[in-house]
Amino acid sequence: MKPIRLISGFLTVGVWTLLSRILGFVREIMILSLIGPGPLMDAFVAAFRLPNMFRRFFAEGAFNAAFVPMFSSKLEGDEDAAEFGRDALNGLALVTLMLMALAMIFMPALVWATAGGFGEERFDLTVGFGRIVFPYIFFMSLSALFSGILNATGRFAAAAAAPVLLNVLVITAMALAWATGGEAITWLVWTIPLAGVAQLVLTWGAAANAGFALRPGLPCWTPDMSQMVRTAVPAALATGVMQINLVVGQLVASNYDNAVSWLFAADRLYQLPLGVVGIAVGIVLLPDLSRRLKANDTDGARTAYSRATEFSMALTVPSAVALMVIPLPLVSVLFQRGATGVDDAAAIAVAVAIYGLGLPAFVLQKVLQPQYFARGDTRRPFHYALVAMVINAVIAVGLSPIIGWIAPAIATTVAGWAMLGLLYWGLRGMGDVVRTDDRYRHRLPRIIAASIAMGVVLGALATVLKPALGTDGVRYIALLGLIVMGAGSYFGIAHAIGAMRLSDIKGAVRRS
Template structure:
């Protein structure tokens, strides 16, 4: 995959992810407006986090870290990739089906383990909601496998578009609840498993059109499956450690009223650039590096890694600066309405700024991890994640008596930078292929300068537009103007000083 083609892959995934995240904002705005921070919202967040947590553990994390490189290698080597894919599908289906059954039985224990600070009302609500939404993991895990097949074959669009269905269906459900006067939370929880079915149908059909019409059958234990499981276990443990970080944060937040809802809303905001940039780069880079390393194309692998890092920083650094400089205008305009008041928006803004400070670390982790996974090395990321987990838990629990509900956000950011540092240290010994090229080293300082200039512009105009940002009706236009000024200043300065070249972007867009 040539560099321009690689970047077009980033853009393809990024654009669809951007659409998904924008619709996700609309989704969260409607949920916060119709339900608002409180017992119902806290219970839903805790319940919905359970299938998402295990989905990342089994499917998007451990499973894909082992499956995608092996599937890509089989495609490159003209081996029977379809047979391997079918065996992986059957094994994953069996594991997630058993997990779903156990979770339905032991849901109260899961809620207690992840949100032990809930009172009886929120605990009972979360348990009931959890039993409705948990089957989502079965459908989404299988969808993740088919997405891995599509990504390995270079068909990124459908896999990236699948998450859009969840947001569209939830927005539709919230609209119907508002229009009919129905109970919004009931519409919301029942839509989640239905959306999982829709996403699975989309990716399954696309994989069949790509020549991989995989069918469920009896699981088989083969040498390939044995190797995949041995590779996946350390990745599963590493992903599990990261999920423990989320659980620790939620446990601390659950002892404070509305804190689970505030952190959830803040998480959705910083996940926008993380999803558009970091996750998109990781999805495209892993199969590309796997193929290049198998073919001993070290120069191509180094170029791909350098362009991925450059692309990530060019979009992540200005996003991080914006989240740190103007969090309150963002949260007040996006979330403050209906059941979500000014105090809620202010609390969410504090968390957004803290998460924003960690955004570059979160994104660069997505760029560095494929270097390990493409080589079949899932053990060292697990060891690094263990260290990050200890740091996260110590800060979240240790600081909560002093700074209260915001301690989990601080812990997440500090642990994110610690994890990134460990990943960089671990690259030693991999050779020149993991060293960025001269072009990136020259452009990074210029990207930083352009981002700082944008931060100054945002700060000045946020102050000037403060009255408009607080006025109903006008505030949407004011926020759009503020974002436009910031983006214009960044891209203008970046192009002028050579941090970005518009010709590169235009070429990538044409290819995508």
């Protein structure tokens, strides 16, 4: 995959992810407006986190780290990739069905382990919601498999478009609840498993069109499956550690009214650049690095890694600065309405600024992890994640008696930077592939300078536009103007000082 094609892959995934995140904003705006921070939303967030937690543990983390490099290698060789994919499908389906059955039986124990601070009302609500939404894990885990097949074959669009379905269906459900006067929470929880079915149908059909019409059957233990499991277990443990960090944060937040909802809303906002940039880069980079390393294309692998890092920083650093400089205008305009009041917006904005400080670390992790996974090394990321987990737990639990509900956000950011430092430290000995090229080293300081200049512009504009940002009707236009002028200043300054060349992006867009 040539560098221009690699960037086009980033853009393909990034554009679909951007659309998904934008629709996700609409989704969260409607949920916060119709339900709002409180017992119902706290219970839904805790319940929905359960299938998402296990999905990332089994499917997106462990499975992709083990399956995608092996599947990519088989595509490059003369081996039967379809047979391997079918065996993986059957094994994953069996594991997730067993997990789903156990979760349904022991849901109260799961809720106690992940949101033990909830009182009786929120606890019972979470158990009930959890049993409705947990089947989502089965459909989404299988969808992740088909997405891995599509990404390995260079067909990124369908896999990246699948998450859009969840947001479209939830938005539709919320609109129907508002129009019919029904209970929004009831519409919301029953839409989640339906969305999982829709996403599976989309990715399964796209994989069939790509020549991989896999059919379910009885699981079959083969040497390839054995190798995949040996690779997947450490990756599952590493991903599990990251999910434990989320659980620790939720456990601390569950002791404070509305805190679970506040942190969830803040998480949605910083996940926009993380999803558009970090996840897109990780998805495209892993199969590309796997192919290049197998072909001993060291120069090509180094170029791909350098362009991925450069692309990530060019979009992530200014995003992080924006989240830290104008969190309240972003939150108040996007979320403050209906059941979400001024105090809620102020609390969410504080968390957004803290998460923004950690955003570059979260994104760079997505760039560095493929260096390990492409080599079949999932053990060292697991060990580093253990250290980050301890740091997260100590800060979240230790600071909460002093500063309260915001401690989990601080812990997440600090642990994110610690994890990034460990990943960089572990790159020693991998050779020139993991050393960025001169072009990246030349551009990074300029990217940072352009981002800082943009932050100054945003701060000044936010002060000027403060009255408009607080006026109903006008505030949407004011925020749009603030974002457009901030982005314009960044790209203009970046181009002028050599942080990026717009011709690079134009060429990638044309190729995409």
